[in-house]
Amino acid sequence: MxxxxxxxxxxxxxxxxxxxxxxxxxxxxxxxxxxxxxxxxxxxxxxxxxxxxxxxxxxxxxxxxxxxxxxxxxxxxQIKIMLRSYFTIALRNLRKHSFYSFINVAGLSVGISICLVILLFVLNELRYDRHHERVDRIYRIHAEIDFAGNHYDMTYAPAPMAATLASDYPEVEAAVRFREQGSYLIKREADNIKESKVIWTDKDFFKIFTVPLIAGNPETALAEPKSIAISKEIADKFFPNEEAIGQTLILDNNMTMKVTAVYQDMPATSHFHFNVLIAMAGLDEAKSPVWFSNNFQTYFLLRDGANVKNLEEKFPDLITKHVMPQMKEVLDDFTPEKFAEAGNKLVYTTQALSDIHLYSSLQGEFEPNFDITYIYLFVAIALFILIIASINFMNLSTARSANRAKEVGVRKVMGSLRSHLMRQFLMESLLLSLFSFILAIGLAYLLLPLFNNLAARELSLPLTQPFFYLFILTGAIVVGFLAGVYPSFFLSAFKPVNVLKGNVALGMKSGFIRSSLVVFQFMISIFLVIATAVVYMQLDYIQTKKLGFNKDQVIMVDDIYALGNQRLTYKEEIMRHSFIENASIAGYLPVAGSNRSDTPWWIEGKEANQENMVSLQNWQVDHDYIKTFGMSIKEGRDFSHIFPSDSNAVILNESAAKALSFNESIIGKRVNTFGDDSNGDLNKGNLRVLTVIGVVEDFHFESLKQSVTPLMMFLSKRPSGYLSVRFQSANAEEVISMLEKEWKEMAPGQPFTYQFLDDSFGKMYAAESRLGSIFGIFSSVAIIIACLGLFALTAFTAEQCTKEIGIRKVLGASVSSIVIMLSKDYGKLVLIAFVLATPFAWWGVNEWLQSYEYKVNVAWWVYMLAGVVAFGIAWITMSYQSIRAALSNPVNSLRSE
CATH class of the missing domain: 1.10.8 (Helicase, Ruva Protein; domain 3)
Incomplete structure (x- = not known):
């Protein structure tokens, strides 16, 4: 009974x-x-x-x-004796099952190392700009403008904004502006060195930002015109072993600047990195009173105790008081009501300094920022990989439970309590976890250089900090406990009577929990595979999409202004070589980072009001610009030396022609804009008039995240910027050598630098490229770890079905039928994972693609291919254990019967 x-x-x-x-x-x-x-x-x-x-x-x-x-x-x-016994038995069991112990340690260590690298990355991103002592009180002005059919979301503000904030608003303690004007050639006496991290800024820079000075007075360093503050890097470069204060540097061969301060190099976790600060007091543009010209990044320091929201509530009055009166002076029949009715908008808000790196991607950012969405994504991936690794540990432990069931039964009969057994199994789990964490530190150390290269960061393990080792030890205990708590409960619960009779109560007979874990693992893996595929497809789409210009075989020589009056001569000398197809001098290029300028234009004969105006990009080019970049004239003609009147001619892109003429032919019509007065300010009575001679096909001059906006090109009176050279593809090295030789002859002592147009184009999508590579690595790791889990469950099934397999083989079952029997259940789980993962992946990739105005069409077969790949890898994993079990000798499994 x-x-x-x-x-x-x-x-x-x-x-x-x-x-x-x-x-x-x-x-x-x-x-x-x-x-x-x-x-x-x-x-x-x-x-x-x-x-x-x-x-x-x-x-x-x-x-x-x-x-x-x-x-x-x-x-x-007997706690000490028992702990020593637990430790000894744990080591003995780990050595006895060395193969499974290796898989456990490998899976956990890979998962932990990935988590460790991602944790270092996330902490680094969260530290951005936190080194400033007043970080919680520093804000940046953000301007959102809708005008003449264009939308601007930017960091730029008018020149008078900073002074007005500091003088008229008690909430503001100090304000500072930045003005970028590209790179500069800097020299002490002889040869120039090109420096790109140069900015004009106001005297209160050091009052607002925590940038420690090595020498100089922070209050007066940038107070006077023609004074500059330089970083330690620049000081060591130009004044090695010398005192830099009081010395002079020459910028662009014509501006002599006095060094008034030397500061510590700005930390990597800053959203800007300037090596040279030029006093804004010497920049005429900074004195402009115009409120609807936005060229300056403006930061301010909020007074202690003030509320930034209260300040923002006053910005509409600021616009009414300062901006609207000036707009009324230049726009016919202007009223704020008509301005709004025409769909126009001008809004100023604030951005906290601590939010810029992770929450801002505006026009005019100093450097590419990161995205908080990716932080959440990386944290989720890290947790998923760690969870997958822990799941594998549990599955591998329970898969070997049948081999330890009799051990549990005998020890219980000999008097072991369940708590003793639980502590024993937890000890084994903790040892594995500790070994895994130690190995993970080594793996993370090896992975960091690769990750730094992919993520463009300089991360390192804090091996000299005691807190790091405390964190590792705590992590090992927590992970070991969480990963081992279920196996310890499961194994210690065996009843000795049933075990010694051969009836092992395996628990979870339905397999629901184990099946759910496998589904979860492969859901994450398939999601990552699909995400990686879509990122690479979008990058390929960007590289192959018709852009409206030809980016290949174009080399750009930088800083052509260094040639002085010989820039045209240099171009003519270059054009004499047979392998040069064309060349153009212009600072406006169809890649991000080059010159940009826009003003409102309207068709002559119409009133200058918001209904008729269209905001156009104004590009100064030369006669050979369109031919050099391989653009296509859709209507009219290109600029020509034959027509002297082309000095007052303009070529529009298709978007501009459509916006100005409402689909009518615009060739021969004249367009107007406001000219400048003697102070450089807009003058309503001094109109600039240009005649449209051609329409060029729309081309992408910004990232494909943005639509093509209206643009016009007109001839520059003094071309400068870059010399863009189109050459024959087989002669790249010869072209570079020739360009440098001619440069050194005409501009001795001036640095020769160049870049390829397609490389500059690719830099616009460097973040996406890095993201694709990181996703690819994470996807591979997730699949490998998930397959380890599947390997464990297949081993579990094979062990539990040993006698059934033996009986089937004795009765004539084939190896293939046994392999299918063992694999089909887990194959179904992978299919279920694919069905569940696909909707999430579809939603995720579509959300990511929404940031692109032009994006790839992700066909259904992409999702199907990801599922096939995951299923194929899983099937290979399952086949090993299944074939091994199917080929085993049935005599060995049935002899005990």
Whole structure:
């Protein structure tokens, strides 16, 4: 006879009544008593008689309580001995099952190393601009403008904004402006050195930003015109082993600047990195009173205790007081109401300094920022990989449980409590976790250079900080406990009677939890595979899309102004070579980072109001610009030396022609804009008039995240910027050598630098390229770790079906049929994972692609291919264990029967 559930419930309640309440001991008493009662009931003894006979052997209530006290006392006095025993047995078991131990350690260490690298990256991104002492009170002006059909979301503000904030608004303690004007050639006496990290700024720079000075007075360093502050890097470059203060540097061969301060190099975790600060007091443009010309990045320091929202609420009044009156002077029939009715908008808001790096991607950013969305994504990936690795640990542990079931049964019969067994298995888990963390540190150390290269960062492990090792130890304990707590409960719960009879209660008979874990693992893996594929498809689309110009075989010589009056001569000399197809001098290029300028224009004969004006990009070019960049004239003609009147001619792109003429032919019509007065300000009475001679096909001159906006090109009176040279593809090295030779002859002492147009174009998508590479690596890691988990479950299934496989083989089953039997259930789980992952992946990639105005069309087969790849890899993983089990000798599995 066997005990029923009612019998077991009766025993549990009776033991509670007798005072056996210690959880572990009660479980052991119930286990021992139930086994003893079952043996007596085999002789046709009634349950109650058998139970009381067993109780008598224990000494009834008094004996049970004494046994409980003695056991607890022994536990308390033998902890050190038991811990040493746990440790010894754990090492013995790990060595005995070295292959599975290796898989456990490998899976955990890879997952932990990835988490460690991502954690370092995330902490680094969150530290941006936190080194400023007043970071919580520093803000930047953000301008959002809709005017003449164009939308601007930018960091630029008018020249008078900073002074007005500081003088008229009590919430503002100080304000500072920045003005970028490109790179500069800098020299002390002889040869120039090109420096790109140069900025004009106001005298309160050091008051607002925490940039420690090595020498100089922060209050007066940038107060006077023609004074500059330089970084330690620049000081060491131009004044090695000398005092830089009071020395002079020459910028662009014509501006002599006095060094008034030397500051520490700006940290990597700053959203700007300037090596040279030029005093804004010497820039005429900074004195402009015009409020609707936005060219300056403006930052301000909020007074302690002030509320930035209260300040923002005053910005509409600032616009009404300063901007609107000036717009009324130049726009016919202007009123704020008509301005708004025409769909126009001007809004100023603020951005916290601490938010810029992760939450801002405006026009005019000093450097490319990161995106908080990617931070969340990387953290999620790190957690998923760690969870997958921990899941694998649990599955591998339970997969080997059948081999340890008899060990558990024997140890229980010999007197081991369940708590002892749980501690034993947790010790093994903690040891594996500790080994994995130690190995993970080594893997992270090896991975960091690769990750730094991909992410364009300079991360390093804090190996000299004690906190790092405390973190590693804590992490090892937490991960070891979480990963081992389920196996310890599972293995220690085996009943010795059933185990020693060969009936192992495996738990979770439905397999639902294990199946769910496999589905979860492959959902993440398939999601990452799809995301990686779409990122690479979008990058390929960007590289192959028709752009409206030819970016290949074009080399750009920088800083052509360094040639002075010989720039045209240099171009003519270059054009004499047979392998040069064309060349053009212009600072406006169809790649981000080159010159940009826009003003409102309207068709002559119409009123100058917001209904008729169209904001156009104004590009100054030369006669050969369109031919050099391979653009296509859709209507009219190109600039020509034959027509002297082309000095007052203009070529529009298709978007500009459509916006100005409303689909009518615009060739021969004249367009107007406001000219400048003697102070450089817009003058309503001084109109500039140009005649349209051609329309060029729309071309992408910004990132494909933006649509093509209206643009006009007119001839520059003094071309400058870059010399763009189109050459024959087989002669790149010869072209560079020739360009440098001619340069050195005409501009001795001036640095010769160049870049390829397609490289500059690719830099606009460097972040996406890095993201694709990182996603590819994470996807591979996730799939590998998920396959380890699948390997574990296949091993688990094969071990539990050993006798069934033997019987099937004896009855004539083929190897292929057995492989299919063992693999099909887990193959179904991968298919379920694909079905569940696809909607999430579709949503995720579409959200990411929304940031692009021009994007790839992701066909259904991309999702299907990702599923096939994941299924194929999973099938290969499963096949190893399945074929191994199917080929085993059935005699070995059936001999015990």
């Amino acid at each position: 066997q005990l029923t559930n009612d019998h077991i419930d009766y025993i549990i309640k009776d033991l509670n009544y007798r005072g056996i309440v210690h959880d572990d001991l009660q479980h052991e008493f119930v286990d021992h008593i139930c086994s003893a009662v079952e043996e007596k009931m085999q002789g046709n003894v009634r349950f109650l008689d058998a139970y009381h006979a067993v109780l008598q052997q224990f000494g009834h209530t008094t004996g049970l309580r004494q046994t409980q006290l003695q056991t607890i006392s022994q536990q308390n006095t």
